[in-house]
Amino acid sequence: MNNALVQLEQVAFKYEGQEKNAVDYVSFDIYEGEWLAIVGHNGSGKSTLAKLLNGLLFPQSGRITVQGQPLTEETVWDVRGQIGMVFQNPDNQFVGTTVQDDVAFGLENAGIAREEMLVRVEDALKRVNMEQFLNQEPHHLSGGQKQRVAIAGVLALRPRVIILDESTSMLDPKGREEVLVTVRELMKERGVTVLSITHDLEEASRADRMIVMNQGSVYSEGTPREIFQLEEELVKLGLDIPFSIKMSTLLQERGVSLSQTHLTDEELVNDLC
Ligand code: ADP
Numbered sequence: 001m002n003n004a005l006v007q008l009e010q011v012a013f014k015y016e017g018q019e020k021n022a023v024d025y026v027s028f029d030i031y032e033g034e035w036l037a038i039v040g041h042n043g044s045g046k047s048t049l050a051k052l053l054n055g056l057l058f059p060q061s062g063r064i065t066v067q068g069q070p071l072t073e074e075t076v077w078d079v080r081g082q083i084g085m086v087f088q089n090p091d092n093q094f095v096g097t098t099v100q101d102d103v104a105f106g107l108e109n110a111g112i113a114r115e116e117m118l119v120r121v122e123d124a125l126k127r128v129n130m131e132q133f134l135n136q137e138p139h140h141l142s143g144g145q146k147q148r149v150a151i152a153g154v155l156a157l158r159p160r161v162i163i164l165d166e167s168t169s170m171l172d173p174k175g176r177e178e179v180l181v182t183v184r185e186l187m188k189e190r191g192v193t194v195l196s197i198t199h200d201l202e203e204a205s206r207a208d209r210m211i212v213m214n215q216g217s218v219y220s221e222g223t224p225r226e227i228f229q230l231e232e233e234l235v236k237l238g239l240d241i242p243f244s245i246k247m248s249t250l251l252q253e254r255g256v257s258l259s260q261t262h263l264t265d266e267e268l269v270n271d272l273c
Pocket of ligand 1: 023
């Protein structure tokens with residue numbers, strides 16, 4: 001197994017006035033270069049976990065380390081340079097009047113010199129296939145394009161880890177696909193480590209590894225194939241396995257070979273035709 005880039009050790013967090021921990025003594029590692037998906041129904045603690053990983057909240061017990069460095073109020077700015085976060089609603093993430101300004105924003109804040117900044121902005125936009133939109137207003141883009149620009153803004157900062165916090169949940173199927181394909185390309189080309197937090201099992205099926213959260217705890221951990229074997233348990237946890245995944249698993253069990261392990265409905269139909 002690769003090296004652990006991020007380690008969570010017995011991390012717990014409770015919101016003020018709440019009886020139960022939102023994150024309840026959670027331990028797991030995120031390995032360099034992997035795509036780890038964290039899934040769980042509403043209220044299972046996914047967003048709280050994302051905020052803890054990005055230093056928007058701090059554990060009340062246990063600890064998080066990034067490359068061996070503990071994530072604390074003192075180290076949070078260092079660590080944020082290594083962990084970039086893309087949020088759910090692309091419209092709430094824009095600060096610039098053009099795509100270029102927007103992607104440059106984080107670099108300006110980080111005090112990067114103008115020449116270097118322009119190179120990084122262009123490079124990041126190329127990585128997400130959005131370089132031709134440099135001078136456009138972000139609000140005129142489609143949902144998938146906006147999320148790709150948001151990813152470019154994070155990429156320009158050259159983080160080791162990108163957290164996608166329900167980043168595709170407001171997108172239509174085309175936009176969602178654009179973002180997920182872009183993520184996989186980035187991993188291949190740049191060795192970026194990805195943590196995606198989602199309630200969408202189809203999205204999670206693209207990951208290398210999955211963690212299922214329930215009531216603030218890790219319920220199960222494994223490859224998507226291993227996790228989808230727990231079908232009935234997942235349903236009990238309020239997680240529905242998409243039809244395409246059920247079908248492709250069944251077909252493969254019966255010896256039908258498919259182009260990939262997990263397919264979207266459309267890919268499944270194409271494969272079968
Ligand atoms: P998820 O992202 O899986 O939907 P959350 O991390 O948002 O789960 O929520 C975990 C638990 O923490 C839930 O019981 C939720 O009600 C509670 N919670 C989340 N945010 C807050 C908050 N700001 N104040 C109080 N309780 C919260």
